[in-house]
Amino acid sequence: MRTIGFMQAMNEALQEEMRRDPSVYVLGLGVHYSGTHPSVTAGLIDEFGAARVRSTPVSEAAVAGSCVGAALAGMRPVAQFSLADFVFCALDEILCKAGKWRYTHGAEGGMSLPIVFLETIGGYVSAASEHSQSPLALYAHAPGLKIAVPTTPYNAKGLLKTAIRDNNPVVFFPHKRLMGAQGPVPEEDYTVPFGQAEVRREGRDVTVVATSYMVTLALEAASKLEEQGVDTEVIDPLTLEPLDTERIVESVRKTGRRVVVDEDTERCGVGAEIGMQVVERAFDALKAPIQRVSNPNLPVPYSRPLEQAVLPSREKIEKAIQQTLAA
Amino acid sequence: MRTIGFMQAMNEALQEEMRRDPSVYVLGLGVHYSGTHPSVTAGLIDEFGAARVRSTPVSEAAVAGSCVGAALAGMRPVAQFSLADFVFCALDEILCKAGKWRYTHGAEGGMSLPIVFLETIGGYVSAASEHSQSPLALYAHAPGLKIAVPTTPYNAKGLLKTAIRDNNPVVFFPHKRLMGAQGPVPEEDYTVPFGQAEVRREGRDVTVVATSYMVTLALEAASKLEEQGVDTEVIDPLTLEPLDTERIVESVRKTGRRVVVDEDTERCGVGAEIGMQVVERAFDALKAPIQRVSNPNLPVPYSRPLEQAVLPSREKIEKAIQQTLAA
Amino acid sequence: MEPASEQLLEIYTNMVRSRAFEELVISIMPKGKIPAGWMSGVGQEGIVGALSGLREDDYVTYTHRGAYYFLCRGSDPGRILAELYGKRTGYCGGKGGRHLADTKHRLFGKSGTIGGHAPIAVGLATAVQIRGEDSVVMSFFGDGTSNRGTTHESMNLTSVWKLPLIWVCENNGWAGLTPSSMSTAYTDVADLAEAYSIPGRIVDGNDVLEVHEATREAVARARAGAGPSLIELKTYRIREFAEGGWFPTGYRDPEEVEAWKKRDPIERFRAVLLSRGVLTAGQVEEIQQKAVEEMQVAQKFADESEFPPVEDAFTDLYA
Amino acid sequence: MEPASEQLLEIYTNMVRSRAFEELVISIMPKGKIPAGWMSGVGQEGIVGALSGLREDDYVTYTHRGAYYFLCRGSDPGRILAELYGKRTGYCGGKGGRHLADTKHRLFGKSGTIGGHAPIAVGLATAVQIRGEDSVVMSFFGDGTSNRGTTHESMNLTSVWKLPLIWVCENNGWAGLTPSSMSTAYTDVADLAEAYSIPGRIVDGNDVLEVHEATREAVARARAGAGPSLIELKTYRIREFAEGGWFPTGYRDPEEVEAWKKRDPIERFRAVLLSRGVLTAGQVEEIQQKAVEEMQVAQKFADESEFPPVEDAFTDLYA
């Protein structure tokens, strides 16, 4: 299989879906760019023109809200916001409109809101507090939104296609540190389903649930611990809504121990939710308290050593695994 | 002790703090109102004038962000937003500016951000999905914000005074269904500290942690269950940041069983966080899985029977307590 | 160009129906059957003039105030009222309440935040433009709503993209307790049109014919692909901010209210039609009577409808 | 009124220092010591003319681009650079990075979202007004940023409240990859002034004296309690959107860039000062030399400073 980059994988998903379905269009800052610099939307304008590849002003609220309107009128907008940090300016539109509109107003007439919001997340690039956020829980907490968190070029392409074809609003979160990743991606059409976790590494001793770039760190920690004879299972949920709780619970039933890694701030985070779901469904199987590795409720600082201190690292994951094994 | 209403208690807190400290001012929609209709800010303009009681346009983002600026220049703004639902239009200002500004920029010069954001929460009044939210977790998830959730006229007044005197941004959440409550409130100056939970009912069998209007429902459930010989402890944290984890853990160590009641959507909610903290700190003491009673991730519907189906009720709390006892 | 007599009568009838609906709601309100408030459009029925120029395949986004949008587009007042009651037969199955929708008539739902519908209108118009259709979007907003950032972002975007959209401002001089003078730097909301390089026009919002004529022009412009415009209707809300008693009163000068009552858009239009002979006194009576009867039927329908079963709470989140 | 020779020299010197700082950063960038990007202000140094009319007790909110704000207000370039390196001696202790602050000089920090500083400026001016002081707030923003709703909400509020605030738009015609024509319905951002009923003025942003004169007037107005104004500086960014190589290039017409290079604000001002005899060739040399030396000292300071200890990550969240 050929190897391509993460951004190209996303770019291909957009291109192929736009070919497949004339109601798909993209909009966002600078999406009219058609040069050779790697970008998720590069070159689309050459094939699809300015009507379907709409460069926008810096008006995140209007852009996000316009997706709701366009979707109500039968289109399938894909909004490219670059950083998730900028989308705090449009949360009323996404959380309260896109997420709730069908439930509140759509009892009849087959109303649907097929929208994809692309929001890049993540730290580890010294971008400071307002350019490094990973606000997964913010969206997971809101009803009505599906949430995709790709980790490889393969699943980035497949999940993005699923997102575009889904009849509901999907927030799609690539990670800054994964955008440069390369990986095998088939030439032919395929999709990756929502709600099916991927077991990235099988293991008997402890279950680590990690999303986004945290999967990379978790796999590194698992390799390291292998040397010490610890057999770690690493589960990548791929989507947080729907969440494959079954697969996670199944793994915990096997290992009895669990660590959850989340780059986002810890309080009311995805780690808390996944943790509670395990407590609710597999309390009897738990041999030790669940460990969370996440940002201890701090903004992400700029300076490298400080950023490392705040964000999860391979070492912190290792330590958490060791602690849960010792408990 | 005299008995006054919840709104009057808040109104007095504002009045007394504005007298005490000329840097305190209020702003918001319609705060210039000086009639007799009960309101949190009624009449303040008569005593303090339009410079310190500033009626604003419907511009939530500018209003919230202006509090950050005014605080940086040494003022203590209190922004009245009426419903928390409207503040989704200003989340970049509150979550990313107010919450993070000091950490990101304030390493020197004693920067502080003494701001109070007043946001009424809650359902149970048929106000539908965009006027019934209780987005506690949204704020609890963000670093740098303190969160006060009053439940009686007494603690509403005392917590609001503490909030105004605090040198950090505080989000203060009264509940629609509590705004009409009456209760004893001393005439003399007092404050209610942040981070100290109130045990609203002592009990041996099970610990219920509830916030806001959920405390009322939990107390009703506890009374009901008393008839069946169940002795319920009801803990009201009063603030979610800082959170009195110690008091909660202590109670769970006593009862071994816990239910958490939260009107907000369940996923990544306050219930998940409090649950995980108990798991992390008192795993050994837990005799049964923690039960959550909260909105099962749905927008709040308008129609009464539907709203009742979605939101926590006395009956649902009773059932959860019985389940945890049976487990 | 004056509308034909038939259309004049239709406009008049819809104004009367709108008022009759308001009066129905006002009469019901004390009975507690409408659990939340209602924002009355009494006095602002000149808006019917804007709506009457639209086709079925056009889109409308609307404010929190009044039912004219629905009645003009063909919605059933019984189903509107049922929704306000929270009944299963309401247009949103009881889930939306006063944040009403009527999908079939391209009325997709009220935004709970004012200003929230402006970007949605942009999106509707974008869809039309991408598909190369000749529908238009008419987007109503209040003077208070003009202070929201979303209104500005959206107006800018409609202008840059030359979208087929007509912004219609219902300037009634107040946003809740707050007079425009306390909240708004521009005296005329139409001033924004110039800033955004689109045609702007101020009309007497209580003169339904002037409203009709101005919006008709703007609709024609949009339909021809010439882009957006902004029409400001100077009008007034006669009732308090909301029906239901939870809002302060007494903040307006009673004389101001009285003066505007004298400019009632329905009475004014009736006088014109009578003097022109388009309408007879008998027809006036008949139209009024029919509107009242229609609302009685509506009430009966709403009263007799069932509340939704509990299971309905758990459906419809996802498509 | 022309500024006195001394002030003219100060303006010139600050322009040269600003450019020297930019050149320093550009030279360092390939070395990887600045972990994130930097948005260069080369070509926009006419902004110094606006800053030079301010008092120490005035407030400034600023954009993501350039260091002129800091250098004019008295910040130490060594500490600025140390912050960009993420060193403990930086103004934010390494936590803010290019979202720089210098609290002592009333430069409270860059907003990570563009348009986020506009409401903050409103708040600063509100504080001044409530306390009855005569400070003013100068709030800079880019043409792209004028498309954000917060900009509009804030302008409206400053006008309604008559706040002592000067909006200064740095219109360089581009927002990232996007030319104004693709994003902005108004040709002149100053058009917004009229909408918000405040004085607006367009000036050649590369003519530092014109900038100075226009802003001085606006500052005087604000200081006298006569309210806000808007000044639009027509200028251009000569460098790419960001230094550091992560942004596309080649989207602008090279001729456009070349034409603007010929309008370099420093060269133009130098010619004026030389021709007027305010500046001699020797002084030109000396000012340039001193600026370069200052930046060398700055670099040494930043290079020799320590990274913050890990514990620093856990302080300063709450006051």
Ligand SMILES: Cc1ncc(C[n+]2csc(CCOP(=O)(O)OP(=O)(O)O)c2C)c(N)n1
């Ligand atoms: C973002 C937001 N802020 C506040 C409110 C509460 N609110 C509902 S209507 C209204 C006044 C609107 O004034 P205007 O747009 O002039 O409409 P009118 O009521 O006069 O018809 C307000 C403040 C809201 N719904 N949304």
Ligand SMILES: Cc1ncc(C[n+]2csc(CCOP(=O)(O)OP(=O)(O)O)c2C)c(N)n1
């Ligand atoms: C809300 C938000 N959206 C997008 C960005 C990314 N961004 C940073 S600078 C910039 C362009 C700003 O253009 P302009 O205001 O004209 O300033 P210039 O860079 O031209 O000086 C953008 C889009 C951001 N920081 N914040």
Ligand SMILES: [Mg+2]
């Ligand atoms: Mg109004």
Ligand SMILES: [Mg+2]
């Ligand atoms: Mg620009």
